[in-house]
Amino acid sequence: MSIRSRSDSAADAGGPAGSARARNLTHVHPADVPLQAALDAVADPVRRAILCELAGEPDWTRACGTFDLPVGKATRSHHFAVLRQAGLIEQRDAGPRRVNRLRRPEFDEAFPGLLDLVLRESPPTGG
Amino acid sequence: MSIRSRSDSAADAGGPAGSARARNLTHVHPADVPLQAALDAVADPVRRAILCELAGEPDWTRACGTFDLPVGKATRSHHFAVLRQAGLIEQRDAGPRRVNRLRRPEFDEAFPGLLDLVLRESPPTGG
DNA sequence: TAAACTGTTCGATGGAGGTCGACCACATGA
DNA sequence: TCATGTGGTCGACCTCCATCGAACAGTTTA
Numbered sequence: 001m002s003i004r005s006r007s008d009s010a011a012d013a014g015g016p017a018g019s020a021r022a023r024n025l026t027h028v029h030p031a032d033v034p035l036q037a038a039l040d041a042v043a044d045p046v047r048r049a050i051l052c053e054l055a056g057e058p059d060w061t062r063a064c065g066t067f068d069l070p071v072g073k074a075t076r077s078h079h080f081a082v083l084r085q086a087g088l089i090e091q092r093d094a095g096p097r098r099v100n101r102l103r104r105p106e107f108d109e110a111f112p113g114l115l116d117l118v119l120r121e122s123p124p125t126g127g
Numbered sequence: 128m129s130i131r132s133r134s135d136s137a138a139d140a141g142g143p144a145g146s147a148r149a150r151n152l153t154h155v156h157p158a159d160v161p162l163q164a165a166l167d168a169v170a171d172p173v174r175r176a177i178l179c180e181l182a183g184e185p186d187w188t189r190a191c192g193t194f195d196l197p198v199g200k201a202t203r204s205h206h207f208a209v210l211r212q213a214g215l216i217e218q219r220d221a222g223p224r225r226v227n228r229l230r231r232p233e234f235d236e237a238f239p240g241l242l243d244l245v246l247r248e249s250p251p252t253g254g
Numbered sequence: 255t256a257a258a259c260t261g262t263t264c265g266a267t268g269g270a271g272g273t274c275g276a277c278c279a280c281a282t283g284a
Numbered sequence: 285t286c287a288t289g290t291g292g293t294c295g296a297c298c299t300c301c302a303t304c305g306a307a308c309a310g311t312t313t314a
Binding site: 148151190191192200201203204205207208220222223224225 | 288289290291292293294
């Protein structure tokens with residue numbers, strides 16, 4: 001079965017009440033994401049860059065602002081929201097920062113192979 | 128190695144010279160397709176419908192006009208061209224018709240799991 | 255309280271691409 | 285040659301979405 005405790009680690013992360021900001025953080029489990037939304041999410045190169053950077057480091061160690069992206073902070077915020085609604089990332093407030101986690105196992109179960117393709121994408125090999 | 132005889136079955140299909148129309152039929156091997164193009168190709172619902180229909184029948188049995196699609200023939204022609212350039216389908220002229228083949232093994236090798244996701248997509252299950 | 259930092263929201267803009275109608279090109283058959 | 289049937293090409297339109305600047309909100313520290 002693919003039905004699991006979908007309200008487990010997402011919204012409740014960070015404590016029972018959290019802050020007012022944390023309550024605005026809505027998450028979607030990958031199992032509830034339509035294929036269309038998943039494909040749209042990974043079809044954008046900026047979002048794929050976020051996913052690749054995120055995959056290279058431990059969970060909850062990267063805040064949104066620490067990513068090297070060729071877009072302004074408004075656009076960056078938009079992309080993180082898209083990734084969150086597509087079930088690709090999980091976010092948690094840590095002080096003024098918002099740290100991220102790649103939802104690899106859950107997303108892999110819902111869309112086998114898709115995330116692997118994205119993370120296998122090699123940038124221009126620098127040579 | 129992923130390098131194989133990429134000029135093998137695509138452009139040469141249908142005989143040495145073929146017709147004048149057949150010479151305009153340019154194919155791209157999946158191994159030469161960027162991930163961006165592959166994702167863009169499968170991100171469109173009309174194109175996914177084509178792929179699903181194509182997967183349900185033997186190769187070279189479906190002409191472009193026989194697909195049940197909610198778009199005009201100009202748009203349909205455009206979508207087939209996109210699928211061809213993305214290495215997802217192979218086309219061959221059969222008289223006035225243009226028959227299609229899903230390049231499943233080649234595409235699977237280049238983008239493992241992606242086509243499976245598309246073909247696994249279940250429409251509203253009708254009940 | 256104020257300042258600095260992080261991130262979101264809002265409104266507007268621009269470009270990419272899906273869509274169409276019309277016309278064109280090719281193959282078949284009479 | 286003409287008619288028909290299939291599919292491609294062209295130009296235009298239009299919608300969606302990525303992008304930005306500006307303003308706003310929450311957190312931390314002074």
